[in-house]
Amino acid sequence: MHIPDGYLSLSTCAAAYAAALPFWYIAFRRVRRLLHTRMVPLLAVFSAFCFVIMMFNLPLPGGTTGHAVGVGIAAIVLGPWASMVAISVALLIQAVFFGDGGITTFGANCLNMAVAGSLVANWTYTLVAGRSAPDSTRRLVAAGAAGYLAINVSALLAGVEFGIQPLLFHDATGAPLYAPYPLSIALPAMMIGHLSFAGLAELLISAGLVAYLQRANPELLAFSAPGRSPRLAAAGAWRSTRSLWYALAGLMIATPLGLLAVGTAWGEWGTESFADAGARQAILRASGNVAPPVAAPHGMERLAGVWTAPIPDYAPAFMHSAGFGYILSAVFGAGLILLLLLVVSRLVSGKATPEA
Amino acid sequence: MSEQYFVAGRHGPRRGFVERLAGDLVAVFDHALDAEASSGRRGLLQGLDPRCKLVAILALILCAVLTRSLTVLAALFLLAVALGLASGISPARLARQVWLGVLLFTGLIALPAIVLVPGAPLWQLPWLHWSVTLPGLRSAAFLVGRAETAATFALLLVLTTPWMHVLKAMRALGVPVVMVAILGMTHRYLFVFLQTALQMFEARQSRIVAPLAGAQRRRMVTAAVGVLLARTFQLSADVHLAMVARGYRGEVHLLDDFRARRRDWAALSFALALPAAILWSQR
Amino acid sequence: MSDDVFELADVAYRYQDKPALDGVSLRIRKGDRVALLGANGSGKSTLLRLLDALYFPAGGELKAFGVPVTEAALADDAINFAFRRRVGLVFQNPDVQLFNPTVFDELAFGPLQLGWPKERILAEIDGMLDRFALRPLKDRAPHRLSGGEKKRVALASVLIMAPEVVLLDEPTASLDPESQAEVIRFLLESKGSGRTIVTATHDLDIVEDIADSVVVLADGRVAAVGAPGEILDDAELLKRTRLAHAHWHHHADGAVHAHLHSHRHHHDHHDGPGPRLISGKG
Numbered sequence: 001m002h003i004p005d006g007y008l009s010l011s012t013c014a015a016a017y018a019a020a021l022p023f024w025y026i027a028f029r030r031v032r033r034l035l036h037t038r039m040v041p042l043l044a045v046f047s048a049f050c051f052v053i054m055m056f057n058l059p060l061p062g063g064t065t066g067h068a069v070g071v072g073i074a075a076i077v078l079g080p081w082a083s084m085v086a087i088s089v090a091l092l093i094q095a096v097f098f099g100d101g102g103i104t105t106f107g108a109n110c111l112n113m114a115v116a117g118s119l120v121a122n123w124t125y126t127l128v129a130g131r132s133a134p135d136s137t138r139r140l141v142a143a144g145a146a147g148y149l150a151i152n153v154s155a156l157l158a159g160v161e162f163g164i165q166p167l168l169f170h171d172a173t174g175a176p177l178y179a180p181y182p183l184s185i186a187l188p189a190m191m192i193g194h195l196s197f198a199g200l201a202e203l204l205i206s207a208g209l210v211a212y213l214q215r216a217n218p219e220l221l222a223f224s225a226p227g228r229s230p231r232l233a234a235a236g237a238w239r240s241t242r243s244l245w246y247a248l249a250g251l252m253i254a255t256p257l258g259l260l261a262v263g264t265a266w267g268e269w270g271t272e273s274f275a276d277a278g279a280r281q282a283i284l285r286a287s288g289n290v291a292p293p294v295a296a297p298h299g300m301e302r303l304a305g306v307w308t309a310p311i312p313d314y315a316p317a318f319m320h321s322a323g324f325g326y327i328l329s330a331v332f333g334a335g336l337i338l339l340l341l342l343v344v345s346r347l348v349s350g351k352a353t354p355e356a
Numbered sequence: 357m358s359e360q361y362f363v364a365g366r367h368g369p370r371r372g373f374v375e376r377l378a379g380d381l382v383a384v385f386d387h388a389l390d391a392e393a394s395s396g397r398r399g400l401l402q403g404l405d406p407r408c409k410l411v412a413i414l415a416l417i418l419c420a421v422l423t424r425s426l427t428v429l430a431a432l433f434l435l436a437v438a439l440g441l442a443s444g445i446s447p448a449r450l451a452r453q454v455w456l457g458v459l460l461f462t463g464l465i466a467l468p469a470i471v472l473v474p475g476a477p478l479w480q481l482p483w484l485h486w487s488v489t490l491p492g493l494r495s496a497a498f499l500v501g502r503a504e505t506a507a508t509f510a511l512l513l514v515l516t517t518p519w520m521h522v523l524k525a526m527r528a529l530g531v532p533v534v535m536v537a538i539l540g541m542t543h544r545y546l547f548v549f550l551q552t553a554l555q556m557f558e559a560r561q562s563r564i565v566a567p568l569a570g571a572q573r574r575r576m577v578t579a580a581v582g583v584l585l586a587r588t589f590q591l592s593a594d595v596h597l598a599m600v601a602r603g604y605r606g607e608v609h610l611l612d613d614f615r616a617r618r619r620d621w622a623a624l625s626f627a628l629a630l631p632a633a634i635l636w637s638q639r
Numbered sequence: 640m641s642d643d644v645f646e647l648a649d650v651a652y653r654y655q656d657k658p659a660l661d662g663v664s665l666r667i668r669k670g671d672r673v674a675l676l677g678a679n680g681s682g683k684s685t686l687l688r689l690l691d692a693l694y695f696p697a698g699g700e701l702k703a704f705g706v707p708v709t710e711a712a713l714a715d716d717a718i719n720f721a722f723r724r725r726v727g728l729v730f731q732n733p734d735v736q737l738f739n740p741t742v743f744d745e746l747a748f749g750p751l752q753l754g755w756p757k758e759r760i761l762a763e764i765d766g767m768l769d770r771f772a773l774r775p776l777k778d779r780a781p782h783r784l785s786g787g788e789k790k791r792v793a794l795a796s797v798l799i800m801a802p803e804v805v806l807l808d809e810p811t812a813s814l815d816p817e818s819q820a821e822v823i824r825f826l827l828e829s830k831g832s833g834r835t836i837v838t839a840t841h842d843l844d845i846v847e848d849i850a851d852s853v854v855v856l857a858d859g860r861v862a863a864v865g866a867p868g869e870i871l872d873d874a875e876l877l878k879r880t881r882l883a884h885a886h887w888h889h890h891a892d893g894a895v896h897a898h899l900h901s902h903r904h905h906h907d908h909h910d911g912p913g914p915r916l917i918s919g920k921g
Contacts, residue, residue: 041593044538089538
């Protein structure tokens with residue numbers, strides 16, 4: 001599900017970078033606190049490991065490619081934040097050094113695989129494994145489920161990202177400028193490949209490696225076991241970031257509300273509003289039935305021409321299209337899902353847990 | 357090596373699974389070798405300060421993704437080829453390393469678009485009666501064109517700059533030191549892993565007489581992954597000890613010696629002017 | 640007392656619930672060239688890592704330069720940096736030790752951690768590149784180096800910090816003869832230089848060249864201490880500590896000669912003429 005350059009428009013890329021930035025920031029802060037430990041070489045080798053895993057893939061016509069990522073085992077062993085860093089590093093090397101492209105789409109790829117993948121894998125694993133013993137079979141099931149879900153969520157996000165491209169971006173002849181397949185093609189193309197073999201591969205890798213570690217190196221699984229090592233518990237106060245998460249979810253849910261507000265804020269009229277009959281009516285109603293002057297005030301006329309904002313009305317043209325409505329609903333939906341997961345994890349863990 | 361190689365390179369039913377895997381692993385080494393050799397030669401791009409070069413190439417990639425004109429895209433592509441030639445990188449080399457792979461990979465993905473994108477039909481395919489539309493052709497052209505151009509610019513960066521210099525240049529752009537350190541180390545251990553994987557596959561290869569069945573294939577890959585992971589943990593613990601032994605305490609330090617001259621700033625300004633021009637013309 | 644570089648009193652260490660070292664007492668003085676002999680699993684590598692303060696003793700006491708080496712002591716930055724500069728360890732597997740992307744960066748790593756100024760670092764790297772003939776490899780990645788080249792880089796990256804003590808873990812393992820000779824030459828050159836060298840090895844052939852005293856380890860304990868000559872002549876000891884093996888070779892006259900594989904550079908072959916099976920010590 002690795003997206004090369006040219007498949008996503010720059011605005012989509014920019015939005016993806018913006019979405020990934022807060023996660024990167026938090027992840028770096030967490031990892032920095034563990035720098036004096038063996039985290040640095042462990043991250044590096046895990047990155048290398050994930051890179052090699054991602055090398056084995058097959059193209060999915062209508063989509064991009066299907067492959068396992070190793071995000072399941074990375075999130076289980078390293079924890080979600082360090083896993084984000086590890087996979088982002090692997091993706092960066094893939095994009096730059098090996099010229100796979102994907103430099104503009106790096107933000108989107110990281111969002112799908114590193115961020116969403118790590119979080120989903122971690123949440124699923126914690127949820128399903130519960131308080132079972134570190135060497136139990138339940139943990140294997142949890143690992144497999146974590147890997148499978150994570151990969152498919154990543155694929156879903158990727159599918160949505162280029163499924164909306166033809167909707168939003170096309171040239172004068174109607175030709176899509178970026179990824180040409182609409183959601184109706186892109187989503188099935190991506191999901192079929194990942195619900196089947198790529199998901200299966202990730203499931204086997206996650207479960208298989210956890211099984212191997214249970215025998216060979218159990219202390220590495222201690223990161224996610226109950227009664228976690230005090231060093232890691234100290235490494236991150238979930239409590240402090242939890243409120244940020246709720247705030248983020250709230251913001252995401254509130255985004256479409258801006259569109260609901262109809263009309264212009266009081267006092268923020270342009271000079272043309274004074275000439276237009278409909279606008280005059282609106283001003284009348286908003287001003288307690290005091291009629292506005294017939295023509296725009298002199299001073300206002302003089303100053304109005306001095307500065308034209310680069311983005312008039314705070315909104316570029318495309319924002320008024322139906323397509324933008326799709327993006328907003330996606331953000332809204334994601335906010336809802338985030339809120340749901342927060343509530344569920346809160347209920348499951350009882351009290352605040354030390355790690356995300 | 358890119359994932360495109362895995363799909364496109366050295367395909368064929370006669371070529372067994374193991375051979376293909378091993379071949380792709382070898383391709384990674386080849387690529388790294390190539391990059392090292394060409395970064396050391398004298399040429400236009402090799403002579404530029406890595407920081408300016410990095411930003412300039414990013415700007416050019418941005419152009420390729422920004423433009424809505426196939427003509428501009430074609431011009432950018434030609435610019436990439438020209439820069440390559442001026443740096444001792446032949447189009448044949450670019451074709452082998454990038455163009456072919458991207459064409460087969462993105463081409464495969466873009467092909468259905470020719471008939472799937474709605475629009476005025478140009479002509480009908482003989483047996484299937486599917487119509488090829490103008491928007492379909494254009495969209496396929498955009499997709500393939502952008503992918504090829506962006507990938508070519510990215511490859512030019514890597515082929516004309518030692519990898520560590522690319523990382524140190526990233527540092528100058530504000531990428532955190534930790535990230536750069538981990539990137540450098542990951543790059544280093546990638547090759548350790550690939551060597552291990554290669555040795556395993558070569559050992560298997562010499563013992564395989566008949567083609568592998570699906571289940572055997574999966575078992576082999578799972579075993580390889582397990583071994584790889586085992587090495588992961590063992591290696592990382594020892595590497596950490598080696599770092600501590602030389603004084604590592606958690607702070608990352610880099611030593612760089614970059615000096616930007618007028619030539620570098622000129623190249624950078626030119627490169628930055630292009631996306632600005634495209635943006636302005638599209639407003 | 641001030642002459643002692645390392646002083647170990649009953650040092651013990653456990654690795655995953657198995658005793659790796661079980662009561663080791665040793666004294667190493669400044670300028671000593673010591674060979675740590677032992678079969679695989681005897682605890683040589685563990686001992687070296689303890690000497691380099693990478694592991695800390697689970698029992699007993701380890702002193703370096705007269706100061707006890709503990710985790711708490713090394714938590715102090717000043718003590719840690721001083722120790723890291725004075726003691727260097729060359730690991731057995733160079734892949735572990737070459738973790739930077741290029742040879743240049745590898746050489747720069749140690750000095751950067753110690754906080755030396757940029758000009759000094761560049762000058763020192765220059766010196767090392769010439770001394771170890773690494774200049775053509777300056778920008779090369781480690782995976783592109785041969786075994787011998789990797790060893791040279793590993794050695795150079797430790798020596799650039801000018802340590803007083805150099806610890807080497809199996810320095811000649813898996814090296815071709817020419818590279819082995821290079822390493823041995825370096826170890827020979829340090830004789831009389833005031834630098835303390837401790838080499839862990841199971842290669843009996845090089846012991847006489849590289850060391851003035853030998854410590855034999857077996858099962859995590861010190862089995863013997865002595866001059867190279869005495870230790871290598873003690874066939875019983877060598878066999879007991881699994882350092883030597885019974886060895887057979889054929890002679891031109893048809894006799895089969897069985898004897899303990901001695902690493903002294905000459906031994907008697909025949910009791911007398913004629914095709915006979917000759918056995919016993921050689």
